[in-house]
Amino acid sequence: MRKLEASDLGAKFNPEHFPFKTTDEIKPLDGVIGQARAMDALELGFEMEGPGYNIFVGGYPGTGKATIIESIAKRYAARCKTPPDLIIVNNFSDEYRPQVIELAPGNAVKFSKTLARSIETMRNELPRLFHGDHYHRERNKLTQRFTEQKEVIINDLNARAAEISIQVLYSQSGFQTIPLQNEKPISEKQYSKLTDVEKDQIAESIKKVQGFISESVREIAKIEQISLEALEEFNQAMAAAAVGPRIEHIKQKYSRHKVLKQYLDTVKADIVANIALFTLADEQPTSPVENDGQEGSSVPENPFIRYKVNVLVDNSQQKGGPVIIDTNPTYYNVFGRIEKRPVMGGIVTDFTMIQAGSLLKANGGYLILDVDAVLQNPYVWEALKRSLRTRKVQIEDVNEQFGFSSVTSMKPELIPLKVKVLLMGRPDYFQFLQGNDDSFRKSFKVRADFDYEVDRCENVEVQYTAFIARVCQERKLPPFTPGGVMEILSMSSRLADDQTKLSLQFGELVSLIKEAAHYARKLDHTAISGADVRNAIAGRHFRMGLVEEKIQERYDRGSILVDTTGSKIGQINGLAVYSIGETSFGKPVRITATTFIGKAGVVNIERMAKLSGKTYDKGVYIISGYLGNIFAQEYPLSLSISITFEQSYGGVDGDSASSTELYAILSTLSGYPINQGIAVTGSVNQFGEIQPIGGVNEKIEGFFKVCEQKGLTGKQGVMIPESNVEQLMLNHELVEAVKNGKFNIWSVRTIAEGIEILTGKPAGEMNKKGQFPKNTVFGEAQRKMTAYMVRSLTVKQRLVPSRPGESESAGAEEQD
Missing domain, CATH: 3.30.230.10 (Ribosomal Protein S5; domain 2)
Incomplete structure (x- = not known):
């Protein structure tokens, strides 16, 4: 045992380790203090390719791991190739399974605008083409030919009917047969005077003519069907001649993109097949995006949405790989959502309402998530593991799986995924997941543990001083004197509960640095001294000390x-x-x-x-x-x-x-x-x-x-x-x-x-x-x-009667 001296009650600092007047003379820290183990693990995790090499970053709050992780991720991301843009377009063969197409970075928006302009131009030009003189002349020639063929059939019908004294009249309601006498229609009076034999002959003649009429009707129907098909082919040929050059012009810009060229071919085919949408353009909205999603709209959806391009991910401003930090990792925020809108009393959706989540936005780079938030949000954890395992993302309406959605939703194609996920959380989360989730280690093979303290030595004290200098420079605070630095280091040892250690809970220390600067400025100090730091500590204790003060009053009063x-x-x-x-x-x-x-x-x-x-x-x-x-x-x-x-x-x-x-x-x-x-x-x-x-x-x-x-x-x-x-x-x-x-x-x-x-x-x-x-x-x-x-x-002896021989031994025991 020993009685402690005052020198035993706190950390002792050597003033020679702080040879400066203020930290303005010190080069700001450019690195990480005391995290060699974590940095080694992070280096492995960032540099290892292949599935499963995602990183679990463990550590207690306030150690600066989030800032460090973001900084390192951005450094590695800068070395990565900029990932492609992603667009979603209509699948003309199955509108419920829209197609996902990759484009070179920056091309998604360009392609979307180019196609939109072409569609708008065609909406203006095609009506003029199909309402023009040339079109009508050619159409009339085509229809005239079939009209003449129908007239031949009708004339032939009339001739055959006349041979047996029957006249055939043709109107929109059909054919009408009239008996003839002396090549003139028989009146009712004349018909009534006919003998029964003559009437039977007329009836027999009409019956024969009805057969002629049936044959003629079948021939005319066949000609009309051929006429319609020919007219449709004519319209499509006219449309193809007008649409083809515009689509080909776009295809030339993306001549090396096979999938995109195939999509443009389907766009062309759909426009030609649905040319009526364009020829009736005056009855449609004036813009391709008009009436395509206003909430509560009673206007039917715009049919031209089918040609719209939904830019899912735009990397036009991205240099290298993306680094995405999702602070609210709900299912839809991470994996994307399919929105819906009310139209004419119902709920509808389409491929233009599909949105990317943070996982797709981070594709080709890094996604940083907080494990606590991930586990608190339903369905996110299992879906995340599945996406990392299959290396594909499925955007879907999760409510459909449980029957909560009354609308048949979109099911876009699976999207290839190449992303490294960094999951941050306390060490106990790692232990929990490792012990309760067999697939956890397969998806997160790298563990980077951030320490909460570091051994105090001269080198570390110098690093801390540089850290303080960096904080002052970044936040435009007054510099620290050596005394101020030593007070910060003392508080760091206090946080570590060890004279031989310094805490790595930089969040707490940065708050103290800023508060000390506040007190220094109040006193017009040009540099932050030890007294300013002590004032900040005292101020913090006073602000948070209400409960302690009330309890102390109970001691003072004797309660x-x-x-x-x-x-x-x-x-x-x-x-x-x-x-x-x-x-x-x-x-x-x-x-x-x-x-x-x-x-x-x-x-x-x-x-x-x-x-x-x-x-x-x-x-x-x-x-x-x-x-x-x-x-x-x-x-x-x-x-x-x-x-x-x-x-x-x-x-x-x-x-x-x-x-x-x-x-x-x-x-x-x-x-x-x-x-x-x-x-x-x-x-x-x-x-x-x-x-x-x-x-x-x-x-x-x-x-x-x-x-x-x-x-x-x-x-x-x-x-x-x-x-x-x-x-x-x-x-x-x-x-x-x-x-x-x-x-x-x-x-x-x-x-x-x-x-x-x-x-x-x-x-x-x-x-x-x-x-x-x-x-x-x-x-x-x-x-x-x-x-x-x-x-x-x-x-015991008084309460329990003794047996023979026991009293002597009991007495001996008592004497001993």
Whole structure:
């Protein structure tokens, strides 16, 4: 054990490591501090080709991994070939499966505009062509030929009918037969005077003519069908002659693109086949994009949308591979969506309403995602693994899979995928996925772990100084003096909970740098000094200290019972840490222990009241093991021990108070009082060795504040594990109090060392007979436990009748 000096309470910096007046003289950092392992993994991940070499970037928030990853990804992306543009066009053979076409970077928008202009031109020119004199002349010639053929048939019909004295009249309603007499139609009066034989002859003649008429009708229908087909061929030939040169002109621009040329051929064929859409252009919208998606529109969709080009991905401004950071990775944001619109009381969709997601936008480059957000959004994780495994992306309406969509949606072609995904998250996410998802390692073969701390040495201190210089330069802040830099480094060690380490939680440090600059400017300082940094720390503590302040008031008023002077048996000050959001602080808590005859052993009131956690319960069991190891080698423990955290109603967990509870038990067993001016923290093992705990700085500062309010005597202090000494990074006020002898900090390695400090009595060493000396803590505790055992046996003898021969042995035991 030892009493610590002020120099032990924080990191010590060598001023020679900071040979400058301000950080303006320092070259800003151009690199990464303390992440050699992560950088090696990232280099492997970025440079390895092939499926599965995606990267899981692990690390705690604030280590700067997002900034570093983006920077590295952009550096590697600059070496990549710029990926092609992607367009979606109508599939004229199956409109529900639109076609995806790749184009050279920057060509998608150009092609879209070129085709749109050509369609618009044809919409204007084709009506004039089909309404022009030339068209009508040629059409009339064609129709005249077929008209003449029909007239020949009708004339032949009339001649055959006249031979048997029947006249055939042709009208739009059909053919009408009239009997003739002397080559003149018979009137009803004349017909009535005919004999029955003559009437039968007329009826027979009409019947023959009806047969002639049927033959003629079939021939005329055949001629009309041929006429229509010929007219359609004529129209298509005229259309092809007009459309062909314009489509061929576009094809010449993309002569090396086989797929695009094939698509343009289908466009040409569809225009020719649907030439009526263009010849009736006056009845259609005046623009290819008019009425193609206004919400709530009652106008039918524009038929010319079929020729529109949907630019899915435009890389015209991209240099190298893309780097996409998706901060909201919902299913549709990642994989794309198929939108819908209301039209005439219904819901419709088409290929122009398909949009790319971040996965396609990052195609040919890098996609950065947060694993927490990915796992929180339904369907994203499984779809992402599937896309990485198959190296293809499917844009689809996920609601269709579950029957939530009443509209038959688009199913675009699968799109080839070549992207490297960087998944960022805490290390526990990696462990969870690795343990619960068999396909995870196949998709993310590289793990890059960002460290949260680095060993403090001269080289790292120089790098930190360069980092501070970079932050000041980038954010246009005043420079730092050496004193200011050392205060930032002190806070970095405080964040790392280690004098020999520096934290890599740069987010927290950058915030402190900016806040220190604010305080420096308020005082018109041209450079940020150590005092400015301390002001920033104090300001932050004040802003976040409302809860701590309210709790401190309860100590000041005596609502929470804690003694900081005097001595008491079985009572000790433990230390607890409260975490409220971003701030943590320590406060003392009274722990008491009582012992009495019984066999219950150590009774933990928190556990009995179900206010304790598993780790706390483990600490209590360890206390039982320690007591048995020290005092029950010759006979069993016959006592009950009750321990509790007084005025604790919200639950207790952790084993950092196990040594504290053991000291209280030893006090009540030995009868030696404990100095109430000393607070204790530290866990213990079954051999009485004091083990390190967390939150040591907060705990010491918390008890110091309570003692300060109640009055410092110079005898108060905190006892901590020796293994926690290197973690001490205490505030300046407390260090000054220790330096001036107003407060004390002791470090101990064993329970024996600790109990001597607390009671002022020797702990005692066991002799060869297993006995501890009198007037020692362990000796008096052993004697009391022996007395408990004897009394217990005596009571047992009185309550249970003895059998012959047992009284003598019992008496012998009592005499021993």
